[in-house]
Amino acid sequence: MPAVTVPDLTVLPRVPAPAPGAQQRPVxxxxxxxxxxxxxxxxxxxxxxxxxxxxxxxxxxxxxxxxxxxxxxxxxxxxxxxxxxxxxxxxxxxxxxxxxxxxxxxxxxxxxxxxxxxxxxxxxxxxxxxxxxxxxxxxxxxxxxxxxxxxxxxxxxxxxxxxxSSEVRLLSSADGGSLLRVIAGEVGGQVGPGSTHTPMAMVHATIAPGGTLDLPWRPDFNALVYVMSGDGFVGPGQAPVGTGQLALLGRGDALRLSAAPTQQARYAAGLDVVILGGRPIREPVAWAGPFVMNTKAEVIQAFEDYQAGRLGKPMPHAGQGGTLDA
Structure with a gap:
């Protein structure tokens, strides 16, 4: 069950539907x-x-x-x-x-x-x-x-x-059937609270069974939809998508999601998704464990700085450092 819900979506501002002629992003x-x-x-x-x-x-x-x-x-x-x-x-x-x-x-x-x-x-x-x-x-x-x-x-x-949670921008879809929680970025003129170095948007949306969500989406952003629960459809061709799946969408300035009319009992709220999009940085990526740099040499330097204690030290009361995560 999502932590932030609204009993009456009609009281929320609505995201405008994509403009006529908007290009739906394909799957x-x-x-x-x-x-x-x-x-x-x-x-x-x-x-x-x-x-x-x-x-x-x-x-x-x-x-x-x-x-x-x-x-x-x-x-x-x-x-x-x-x-x-x-x-x-x-x-x-x-x-x-x-x-x-x-x-x-x-x-x-x-x-x-x-x-x-x-x-x-x-x-x-x-x-x-x-x-x-x-x-x-x-x-x-x-x-x-x-x-x-x-x-x-x-x-x-x-x-x-x-x-x-009180700062998250709460919106409803144009048809009033979907709840959108805008954590960062701008969606249909509404802005979330997160301040980002890289232009991006992050939205947690819940689409009621049988409902459809049509969102305007910046054409210079990519678009990713991860389904945390429920059964639904994505894209102009309405490809089936379900729990634990990620849909990578192509170019366009709008995206479409819909929830299957009949959901499993545990997914009674409908289709729950995280929608992500951002402007590509288009720089080389060198990634190893907990470090994401531009070159292999910079990653090696990060490991050396960590091992030498130059990345900061744990507060004395809080525990000991030294374990890397992936």
């Missing part, structure tokens, strides 16, 4: 997200697996974390790990995550909150469920997106944006 591919484990062992789906980085640009990586119902004592996070050269966007739909970093920043995000971390020149951080959640167990579901930074911004000082 280029539909891929399945394989499962895996991250950090200390929490389950993820690798949403971008099998898709060429050139088609993802400016995005690098997307994990759906959960959805999992933890028993008492089971909740898990990540150990201390470094990042350099990109931004992490952690969106929590259900559950709680605490973040801390080597510069004393961080905080708690829960139920519709987003933490936007610009790793820039380098940072160490840790993500973990709070102690009370470890004791009680509970539902955990969210996403982490990696957004590349252009060469000119890769060594910027690290920074955070804490985006609370």
């Amino acid at each position: 280029r591919s539909i891929t399945n997200a394989p499962g895996g484990l991250e950090g200390e062992g929490f389950p993820v789906k690798r949403a971008f697996a099998g898709v060429d980085l050139r088609d993802l640009d400016p995005f690098i990586h997307l994990d759906e974390m959960g959805e999992v119902e933890y028993a008492p004592g089971e909740p898990k996070g990540t150990p201390w790990h470094p990042h350099r050269g990109f931004e992490t966007v952690t969106y929590i739909i259900d559950g709680i995550f605490d973040h801390h970093d080597s510069f004393g920043g961080g905080g708690t995000i829960t139920n519709g909150d987003t933490q936007w971390m610009t790793a820039g020149a380098g940072i160490l951080h840790i993500e973990a469920p709070p102690e009370h959640l470890v004791v009680s167990g509970g539902l955990f579901h969210g996403f982490q997106l990696w957004v590349n930074l252009p060469r000119v911004d890769k060594l910027k000082p690290p920074a955070y944006q804490d985006l609370r």
Whole structure:
């Protein structure tokens, strides 16, 4: 169940329908997200697996974390790990995550909150469920997106944006049947709270069973649709798409999604998707583990800086560093 819902969509501003003659983006591919484990062992789906980085640009990586119902004592996070050269966007739909970093920043995000971390020149951080959640167990579901930074911004000082659920821009579709949560970027003249170095948009949309969502979409952006739950259709030809699948769309200035009229019982709310788009950076990408740079030499330098302690050190009260994540 999405954390941010509205009982009456008619009270929300509506995204205008695409202009007459708008070109609907065709479906280029539909891929399945394989499962895996991250950090200390929490389950993820690798949403971008099998898709060429050139088609993802400016995005690098997307994990759906959960959805999992933890028993008492089971909740898990990540150990201390470094990042350099990109931004992490952690969106929590259900559950709680605490973040801390080597510069004393961080905080708690829960139920519709987003933490936007610009790793820039380098940072160490840790993500973990709070102690009370470890004791009680509970539902955990969210996403982490990696957004590349252009060469000119890769060594910027690290920074955070804490985006609370109350700040997310809530909209309805032109027909009033879909709820849109705009986390970043501009959609149909409406702007989300996230401030981005790379022009992009991130939307979490819920389309009611039998409903159709037609969105205007910037022609200079790419377009990716990841289905977190439900059965539906995408593109002008309405290709079938379902839970755990990513649709890569081609060129155009509008995109179309619809939810199947009949959904499985657990997907009664309809089709739940994350829609992403950004202006491609079109620079070389050298990526190894937690570092995303432009050249292999820069990646090697990042590892050397990390091993020499030049990426920052964990706060003394928070634990020890030294473990890399993928």
